[in-house]
Amino acid sequence: MQNPSSPSDSAPSPPSFPSSIFNFRDPKSILFVILAFSLISLLLILSLLSSSSSPSHPTPDPFLFPAHRMVFDETAPSDPSIAYLISGSRGDVGRLLRLLFATYHPRNHYLLHLDPSAPQSDRVRLALSVQSNPVFRAAQNVDVMGKADFAYFKGSSPVSFTLHGASILLRLSVKWNWFISLSVDDYPLVTQDDLLHILSFLPKDVNFVNHSSYIGWKESRKLRPIIVDPGLYLSEGTEMFFATQKREYPQAYRLFTGSSFSILSRRFLEFCILGEDNLPRILLMYFANTPKSLSSYFPTVLCNSGRFSRTIINQNLLYNSLDRRLDEPRALNSSDFHDMINSGAAFGRKFQPDDSVLDLIDKQVLGRSPESVLPGGWCLGDPGNETCSTWGDANILRPGPASRRLEKAIVKLLSNGTYRNYQCKFE
Template sequence: MQNSTAPAPSQSQLHWPSLSTFLNLRDPKPKPTLLLYSFLFLSLLSLTLILSLSFTSPSPHSGPDPFLHPIFHTHKPSTPSPPSLAYLISGSHGDSPRILRLLRATYHPLNLYLLHLDPSAPHADRDHLALSVQSDPVFKAAQNVHVVGRPDFAYHKGSSPVSLRLHAAAILLRLSQNWDWFVSLAADAYPLVTQDDLLHILSFLPKDMNFVNHSSYIGWKEAKKLKPIIVDPGLYLSEGTEMFYATQKRELPSAYRVFTGSSFSILSRSFMEFCILGEDNLPRILLMYFANTPSSLSNYFPTVLCNARQFNRTVINQNLLYAIHDSHRNDLRPLNSTDFDDMIHSGAVFAQKFQNDDPVLDLIDQKLLGRSPRSIVPGGWCLGEPGNNTCLTWGDAKILRPGTGSQRLEKAIVELLANGTFRSRQCIYE
């Protein structure tokens, strides 16, 4: 097992110029005018019945927090400029401590974060979460962590999880358009690499890539997940109730091909703009179709990607998540210390799901992330003394210090693109 404190791979060790041979992805279409964006944005909101959210964020400051000591570098990094990720971290009743831990484990000042507790959590939990963000000197100085004030319900079986993600992405686009990928994490997920590892590897990849498990083979899901008609109460009720199933069923669509996959994915900003602001009506048509379908989240994004001509060649059929499905419970099996070695060797970026404060999380912090309790994972931007509030002294956030996690991720992606099945697994009708 490699230790995360090993020296970072040099530029010469990364054979990334060869990736262009495998990818050969086209640039996304030119963006439409601002007027058309605004009109279609308002149309999408009315069609999906998504309510406007208010969110609380740290109060504005004219400069860094006085407890932080930024140090600015004038030299340019030798690697490509690192990208930025927009995170939605969501949870339910009692998940406030888990969200804070996950935030600290995935934090980087280049990223943007939106924290969401659903309505089942008491308002006091939401206030405590916002206060914890405001009182942390690093979050306070960077001004990149925001807490949703008016939350949405998100049922696992209905379409409200899709609504939540589209709404969160719209808020993140309103906060900033300087991010490159959208990542939605549940409170029971956890990273297996540092953000320096992840951003370092992503800096060599085209920014329109989408990491989504997908397949056109429906099988048993046709009768259980697609033909039944449901009404998701999360779209119109303020309290959680049972899902309503209609007695009728409907045929599969013929105007487009349905794809299925997993509920987790890493989606490009250009694709999220296409779903929320784009001039093509396909995302809204599919949104209305999946609004009354069980397990909409695992079907919606794969179907939009694979039916959109400008995006169906940007899909990687791998979501970079380590998870074990329990077929008896039709759910993910909780991970523990016995899964640790398999998680490392998988080359995954994230893992799900974990029990609250399971000892394996401490093992991941110690062996993979180098994170001490209640602290942020240190990166190249943290210049303080090790073990003594390392990240209270800032360097250049664009300077990354990747470790062995980047080597594992590099190997996984190179094998994924070089094994001869990259194109043959993209949005294929089976």
């Protein structure tokens, strides 16, 4: 009987391989192992490089943007592009989508926003509508803000909201040249092919901003009172807080007033948001306690900047009709159609939801069918509802009659000394 503790009774040893396979005393075996490990390492490195070089975001559809003229390529031709910030409120999903369709072009970029009064279900519905549209998916140029900003109509929070939207668009796209902020009360009076065509003849740093240094008693009510905007610290609207005292006008810079609507260049917005000059931040602090600061902030920054004071055109290309009793734009209707179209303006404000004049603009000016995107030179489909069912090159523009009206209006602004005589003039 064998002793249990003897070596012969231990666990069986693993099978041994023939020494002829891996003989580490043999130089050929050592070379084989080194080559095998080198090959495995090389394959691993190549796989890591290929995965890291793959794009992290989907790219635009090549049918819309042919490879030889990709709009997002830094070496592409310097054709114009616009960044739109489009905002609405509770129950405005339909109006916001209609405005998106009416201003759409694959070259542009769009940021959609619903304020905090809109339920989260509206925001989800808006995002799903964007994702389900084949043109938006192909161009990859429509985004929805997930976190809402509250902007009080009369305070300084609209400036904060505008700068926030512009900063997001600066990060989303590197190719746009102008920034336009629209609300669902606005509507285009020209096609995007018309607008982009006219802008292609202008310097990329030009800014369309109504402005004046004259401060009468009406403007005094917007500049001298000291207010606290609830939109800067509350999640919903309340009455604006007014201080009992009023402040004097500043001496370090000159104040200019204008309109809350403007067409601003990318270079100017980079100056306001990213620039090394402290002027935009100083004026942002000053206008933080001023009623209706959006109508004064950008004109004041532009006209007090030596770099941008000569880039401003004293016209914002917006058509509106003032209700003098309320000192606010009145609602436009079908009786205003011919006046607004013949004005040569690019946009109109303000419109009631689903007013018949919007259908008239769609039919006679934009050539847009209901629930469809604005047609342009990139659309190759059959006329009617399927105009943009077939896509062409998004860089092709086909301006129409509205471009001639817009061209005439801008030429008038730039001729006969009008441009310089009304540019940041201190009265």
